[in-house]
Amino acid sequence: xxxxxxxxxxxxxxxxxxxxxxxxxxxxxxxxxxxxxxxxxxxxxxxxxxxxxxxxxxxxxxxxxxxxxxxxxxxxxxxxxxxxxxxxxxxxxxxxxxxxxxxxxxxxxxxxxxxxxxxxxxxxxxxxxxxxxxxxxxxxxxxxxxxxxxxxxxxxxxxxxxxxxxxxxxxxxxxxxxxxxxxxxxxxxxxxxxxxxxxxxxxxxxxxxxxxxxxxxxxxxxxxxxxxxxxxxxxxxxxxxxxxxxxxxxxxxxxxxxxxxxxxxxxxxxxxxxxxxxxxxxxxxxxxxxxxxxxxxxxxxxxxxxxxxxxxxxxxxxxxxxxxxxxxxxxxxxxxxxx
Amino acid sequence: xxxxxxxxxxxxxxxxxxxxxxxxxxxxxxxxxxxxxxxxxxxxxxxxxxxxxxxxxxxxxxxxxxxxxxxxxxxxxxxxxxxxxxxxxxxxxxxxxxxxxxxxxxxxxxxxxxxxxxxxxxxxxxxxxxxxxxxxxxxxxxxxxxxxxxxxxxxxxxxxxxxxxxxxxxxxxxxxxxxxxxxxxxxxxxxxxxxxxxxxxxxxxxxxxxxxxxxxxxxxxxxxxxxxxxxxxxxxxxxxxxxxxxxxxxxxxxx
Numbered sequence: 001x002x003x004x005x006x007x008x009x010x011x012x013x014x015x016x017x018x019x020x021x022x023x024x025x026x027x028x029x030x031x032x033x034x035x036x037x038x039x040x041x042x043x044x045x046x047x048x049x050x051x052x053x054x055x056x057x058x059x060x061x062x063x064x065x066x067x068x069x070x071x072x073x074x075x076x077x078x079x080x081x082x083x084x085x086x087x088x089x090x091x092x093x094x095x096x097x098x099x100x101x102x103x104x105x106x107x108x109x110x111x112x113x114x115x116x117x118x119x120x121x122x123x124x125x126x127x128x129x130x131x132x133x134x135x136x137x138x139x140x141x142x143x144x145x146x147x148x149x150x151x152x153x154x155x156x157x158x159x160x161x162x163x164x165x166x167x168x169x170x171x172x173x174x175x176x177x178x179x180x181x182x183x184x185x186x187x188x189x190x191x192x193x194x195x196x197x198x199x200x201x202x203x204x205x206x207x208x209x210x211x212x213x214x215x216x217x218x219x220x221x222x223x224x225x226x227x228x229x230x231x232x233x234x235x236x237x238x239x240x241x242x243x244x245x246x247x248x249x250x251x252x253x254x255x256x257x258x259x260x261x262x263x264x265x266x267x268x269x270x271x272x273x274x275x276x277x278x279x280x281x282x283x284x285x286x287x288x289x290x291x292x293x294x295x296x297x298x299x300x301x302x303x304x305x306x307x308x309x310x311x312x313x314x315x316x317x318x319x320x321x322x323x324x325x326x327x328x329x330x331x332x333x334x335x336x337x338x339x
Numbered sequence: 340x341x342x343x344x345x346x347x348x349x350x351x352x353x354x355x356x357x358x359x360x361x362x363x364x365x366x367x368x369x370x371x372x373x374x375x376x377x378x379x380x381x382x383x384x385x386x387x388x389x390x391x392x393x394x395x396x397x398x399x400x401x402x403x404x405x406x407x408x409x410x411x412x413x414x415x416x417x418x419x420x421x422x423x424x425x426x427x428x429x430x431x432x433x434x435x436x437x438x439x440x441x442x443x444x445x446x447x448x449x450x451x452x453x454x455x456x457x458x459x460x461x462x463x464x465x466x467x468x469x470x471x472x473x474x475x476x477x478x479x480x481x482x483x484x485x486x487x488x489x490x491x492x493x494x495x496x497x498x499x500x501x502x503x504x505x506x507x508x509x510x511x512x513x514x515x516x517x518x519x520x521x522x523x524x525x526x527x528x529x530x531x532x533x534x535x536x537x538x539x540x541x542x543x544x545x546x547x548x549x550x551x552x553x554x555x556x557x558x559x560x561x562x563x564x565x566x567x568x569x570x571x572x573x574x575x576x577x578x579x580x581x582x583x584x585x586x587x588x589x590x591x592x593x594x
Contacts, residue, residue: 235414280428
């Protein structure tokens with residue numbers, strides 16, 4: 001009781017969940033309401049209900065809805081996997097980028113650019129991303145299956161990230177035209193603009209399956225609070241736990257990067273921010289981080305459309321611009337708390 | 340729960356850290372594992388908790404291998420208190436203790452009652468709401484002990500639970516362990532303090548270099564000759580109120 005600052009702030013789970021759900025829903029609606037092409041809502045909805053293909057209905061369904069849905073899906077993926085990886089590694093600095101999957105997904109997409117497949121059909125880009133994420137996941141899973149420790153998995157992720165980064169740089173280096181280079185660089189910055197329902201349908205199954213895998217680790221992550229040995233003595237199989245968390249993360253992050261590019265800091269900052277509100281319990285952190293990740297991403301994506309800059313700011317740039325200084329502030333507070 | 344180690348050997352690299360160890364831990368009994376650093380006490384305790392891969396031999400729980408019970412069922416029956424008492428997130432104390440209920444899947448009110456009993460037994464009921472990050476080393480050890488008690492299994496295996504504690508809490512934790520044994524649990528504890536071992540344990544096993552030198556009551560096992568052979572130190576043994584105390588006194592010259 002004498003340390004209310006650390007524990008007294010915990011909110012009842014139902015209250016926290018409803019607050020975050022409300023916020024996410026509100027920002028989703030806002031994301032639908034904002035856009036460059038103006039729409040008349042009455043017309044759009046009447047057309048939709050009647051099954052007519054009016055211009056307003058098209059703008060809503062083909063432009064705004066995919067963008068809002070992807071914001072929701074990608075944000076939830078980043079928040080959820082960030083929380084799961086921090087719990088798995090018992091490290092508040094872990095994030096989806098750490099395990100190397102997002103780097104590999106980016107490399108896969110860049111390869112699609114580089115070899116010209118992206119010019120042939122539009123889904124080559126996300127498909128390339130999924131292939132990249134899949135390869136990185138296969139490496140991580142092989143290691144996890146052989147009983148590699150969590151530290152070994154992090155180091156493998158760091159190595160995969162460096163390799164993916166180097167190969168991406170190589171692709172830029174050897175890129176045949178400055179136009180292609182520019183295209184790659186812009187794509188790497190991360191954005192939800194100009195995506196279609198095809199992108200949504202491509203990413204959705206991976207994100208749903210990944211979410212189910214990650215959410216099933218909640219109790220195991222709680223047990224890991226006391227270290228791997230104690231978690232095992234409580235009846236949790238560590239190889240299985242690592243497998244579920246890593247495979248789920250790879251599916252969600254791979255699919256997210258494949259359709260949106262790399263969007264940083266959401267997975268790092270969101271769990272960090274919410275942890276005191278759930279009494280520092282890693283299992284309880286999962287679902288709320290998914291909601292808050294979705295809210296943050298939708299909010300940031302609304303922001304990039306409100307800022308009057310042309311060309312539009314890239315979402316990944318904005319999340320990093322907001323996230324990095326904010327994270328520094330958090331770390332400073334963390335530093336003084338432990339002193 | 341009767342825990343039987345049958346001829347277990349454990350290999351680390353090319354070195355055998357346990358070599359054909361036989362040991363039985365019985366319900367109602369406080370069994371101490373003694374020996375110098377590197378003798379294999381922790382490895383033996385981990386093997387008895389089914390946390391250690393063995394090169395040969397088997398550990399049986401009431402005569403059955405762990406595989407027949409399953410990892411989760413064993414988690415309900417056997418609590419393991421690790422030596423490195425780290426709590427990685429600053430959770431409130433009562434949530435830390437409640438982690439001991441994870442294998443059970445019982446209704447919240449059953450869990451809450453078990454947590455309350457465990458906290459009372461470990462004498463930490465007064466800091467239920469505190470953040471575990473604010474605990475001293477001794478307080479943290481008692482919280483982790485309460486976590487292990489909250490399992491309410493039939494066996495409790497504790498690795499050096501008193502190493503970081505002041506004398507008051509050393510005696511307190513030993514009292515708790517003895518009480519658990521008297522209540523019918525199988526309690527195995529790794530100890531370095533010879534007097535605590537002599538006074539509190541029903542039986543002790545003295546290890547050296549991966550083998551059991553001797554096993555029996557403290558009076559049988561903890562003789563000056565055996566302790567010299569195991570630890571390489573001369574000991575002073577005295578008696579007070581009918582109980583023996585054993586003090587390490589001087590190092591023997593290296594052989």
